[in-house]
Amino acid sequence: MLLREVAYARPRTLEAAVRLLGEHEDARALAGGQSLTNAMKQRVGSPAVLVDLAELAELRRIDRAADGSLELGAMATYAQIVLSPEVSSTHPILAEVAHQIADVQVRNRGTIGGNVCWNDPTNHFPPLLAALEARMTITGPNGEREVGYDEFFVGVFMTAAGPGELLTKITVPAPGACGSAFASVPIGKDGTCIVNAAACVDGGAPRIAIGCVAGVPERATGMEQALAGGDLSPERVREAARGLGQALDPPSDVHASAEYRRHLAEVLAVRATLQAAGRAA
């Protein structure tokens, strides 16, 4: 509960925030703080400087871009996403999943940017954003760069946003005729996920991503390819998922054995895909 000493700044501009992050060794951006504060309480993470992004209103915006894609500011809270008309009109799955995260108090503070930057393998958004093929905008001392989700997620608690850089925006491509779904086996209702899976179906090959099985969300590429073209009947989807688990190398921990996670990965990939297909129809 008791944090190490830390210095705190609350800049008013994005430029100042980036400057502060670059100037100080071991500085960390503080978004909603719903994971970082916990790590600091346990003293497993103790940054020297916290740069609070609370004042950067531009990072809280949720917009629909001209090309139909959805732009989520990194500081958009789960609660904001749940209620956003832009989200519900483009990718309602984001709201549906955000509503399952933790609890109302955490949803009021926790942000999508914090969720993906923390990249806890049990988080909800990484696999969902993988299935939606989101792109991340990172701002640093040398300006902005955009990376795909696959480049962004690097490993457990690691992303492409390096020291002195800040995730500012997440762009989710226009939905088209896409149907999306998310399936999980959590510990207790709407609890921490043991395994989760997200799927997005829009006529071509479905995009399927599995969470909680590796440091980054794993795309089920074999299953996707097997399902490219043709109908998504339950039999065919189940057949395509066969072997998916064995291709994974998930961790064993107190909540599940690797073997159980492999099994759940197949079951949940099927469930998410079938539900997404139903929604696309």
Added chain:
Amino acid sequence: MEAGTNGAPTSSRVVHVEVNGERHEREVDARRLLVHFLRDELDLTGTHVGCDTGNCGACTVHLDGEAVKSCMLLAVQADGTTITTVEGLEEDGRLHPLQQAFSDHHALQCGYCTPGMLMSAKYLLDNNPEPTEAEIRKALQGNICRCTGYVNIIEAVAAAAKGEVSA
């Protein structure tokens, strides 16, 4: 109120907050959690600590009208905000209907989770005056109670929503 500056990081900071209608100005260590600021410095000991991982919700307060866990927030982050704690629930010396309903329905035993539970319940009713049972359960998901099994808490919130509380 904007509390930001573009200045250098500091290990302590003067914080201005309005808590239950009273304004406070204190210098606070940056590392101090809001819950300890409220309890140890403002003597508002109704807000409790039941865990160290942000799971139990005993420390729930309203920050600018939103339910938050005060153990998941630094006191300096609350600079410039308006806070309501359980001590601020009564109106004109009368118990809030939720407080009365909790007593009516035996929704508390040891009473340790109760302040956080009340603040989460109030946040629900502030935003959804006629919740279903499922909505009540969902709204209380972030608050752990080890005594009641939640049965009577859910009943109490439903009763308060309907205005069915004893005088």
Added chain:
Amino acid sequence: MSVPELRATIVAPEEQETEVPQRGFVGQNVPRKEDKRLVQGQGVFFDDVKRHGMGYIHFVRSPYAHAKIVSVDVSQALELDGVYGTLTGDEVAILTDPFFELSTPPGAHIQDYALAVGRVRFVGEPVAAVVAASRELARDASELVEVEYEPLEVVVDGERALEEDAPVLHEEAGSNVVWSGSFDWGDYDAALEEADRVVRIERLHFHRFSSTPLECSGALVEYNRGTGQWTMHCNHQMPGIGAIWMAPSLRVGLDKLRFVTQDIGGAFGNKICLHPYFVACCLLARKLNRAVQWTEWRTDQHQANAHGNERTFLDIEVPVRADGTMLGFSVRAIDDCGAFPRYEPLGAIIWAQVTPGCYRWRNIRVDFTQVCTNKSPVSPNRGYSRMQHLWLTERIVDIVAQQLELDPVEVRKRNYVRSDEMPYETPNGCIYDSGDYARCLDIALELIGYDSLEEKRKEAESRRKLLGVGIGSTLDSGTNNFGQSQLVNPELQFSGNNEVATVKLDIFGEIVVTLGTVPQGQGHETTAAQVVCDILGCTPDDVNVRPGHDTYWNSHAGFSGTYASQFAVTGLGAVKGATEKLAAEMKKLGSVVLGCTPDDLELAGGTVRMRENAEAALPFMALGAILNANNAGLPEDLDVTLNCRYVYRPQFEVPDLERKFGNLTLTYATQIHACVVEVDRETGAYEIVDYAAVDDCGNRIHPQIVEGQVHGATAQALGAATHETFPYDEDGNLLTPNFYDYHVPHAMDMPPLKNGFIESPSPFSPLGAKGMGEGGGAGIHATCAAIQDALAPLGQPVVYDSCNPYNRVWELMRDPAASASLVTVESRDGSRS
């Protein structure tokens, strides 16, 4: 009859009409006295108490499960600005004596101190303590304490701990055994002979978990160097026993230790063994001449305070007749108490309060061994020791029913003790006071719609769910006969039980009650007031029950405290006794004033008045004022204090130590639960879709409070059955050290509960009530049975563990033969299956 004008105030009849209170508040849901302060955030929990210049304690805790302490260096910590001082194990070893052990040898030789001395035996064990000006600073300083360890081999498994070459935790004890003993009641060998079949179960495991009260432990401790007294504002739930441990260790008299509690944020037994921490606090308060506060955090509590006993049952054997009548059982039990026994080995006997469970089993043989391992020490935990044993009895019933293809409902009814047999003496001499288990079961089954079960199974099947039903039948034995402690150690000078209350009438007619108990949410202030007002003829609002407990001012007895399901019997028994004494005194005083005999008087409407003439009445205020402030002229021999103390003492005998036979508890409340689960065929994830809890605790003083206890005990049991577990890795690291990984049920997890009740008054308790707060863990047993029932179509797997997270259920589904192979059935024609 005329009323003396001098002292009497006459209550006018019309006023009397409106003020006459309703008789009979006992049995009603009166508003709880505790609630107002708690909903206002005005409760006073230990961490709310502050003192000028207080210091905050942070413990340096062991990162190793088993290691020698080579050195402890606090010099760097002491150099940090704002650090007031430190305490090490070396100092503790000089300044204190090891805590008194309850066990006979070998456990008696174990040396348990406030801080680790020379060796650490579990992760999180306090090694040193630091006191500083702020909480954060104390933790900073604790990180500067340098401890050098020499790691030792670790043992985390109870069976492994018994092996010849296992590392020994306490070399003084010679082995890891704390206590062992065998129990043999009835004629087990004859039962085996008589049986048509013998069911054998190789192994069952009751897991570690705890009730994890939401408020962790702690204390603000002050020392007065003038008086040599310590005051602890704390949340110890059993200060009497706390002082018995602490005072000799600190080498002071009992009265040097003052425990003060007001509100306690749940305890469930987990706040009984706080003495090591409190002794460290006391030493620091004295050493630093400063008030010090220790606040335990959740991770500390999970790692290093109070787990429930883990128990492995081996070689279970059940002789059964062809019709499903079970003749008893035999078992070898290994109880893992973690690194130090503390309250143990009482758990090695407490289970015997419910030896045959709810059943008419007459022949029982138990071989019981308690061992130490490199895990957190255990402490009593709601359902203490009986829950583990009752889980065994319920598993026996459901496994036998499964193997012999009998209906679990019919088997239970065939084997339950019958209501017409009450009071029923068990094979080990316990007296089940009253109850009707079969009727409770019928109510539970009706509540879950048992008749339409098969349709529900089919409907669930259409959703690819497996539906199962399970029953848990348990007894909550309350009001211990502490003489049972002599069954584990004949030298112990404990027997019987007692509890105290005082009731006084004060100068303005206020009725003031103090209790010997230390409540943590059980509503003692309210129920005590109900009992008092019914006797004194007033309302609960007229009765002030002092919140909390202060060992200086509350009268208490040797067994005072709030634990082991007994307040409705012992606590209220004491309240009743004290109030009856006060009532008699009030009548006696009234008779002097009114010039009549006490028998002419009654207490009603807040007055003492003539039975035959209600106009001749003295309000309580007059009585209080006369005796306390206006007493000139009262007869010299008037023996009235209006301040009455009563010690309730249930009638017990010391058990027969040779036969291990005797009545171990006074009352037995019944819990019959029925659980309906739906298991996902593909994932093993499951949900409790219907649940009924039927309780019989005799006369219910406050039905709402009783139901609240049932809800809470059920929620804890369901949590334990599904996700709550304290597993360790092979290095002795707890894998669920806080609420992030230790998932307790929240509002969405809890199924809707259906409650039923009957009232079988206890013939033995003062109010016909029975203790009932702990429950018997029926929810665990019912959930295990329901899962086993649901999975039966997949090849009859056997639920062998008390905790069944989804992963385990999936394994039961995937490989049903693995668990099924734990059970064999021998037919007495010689065949085996």
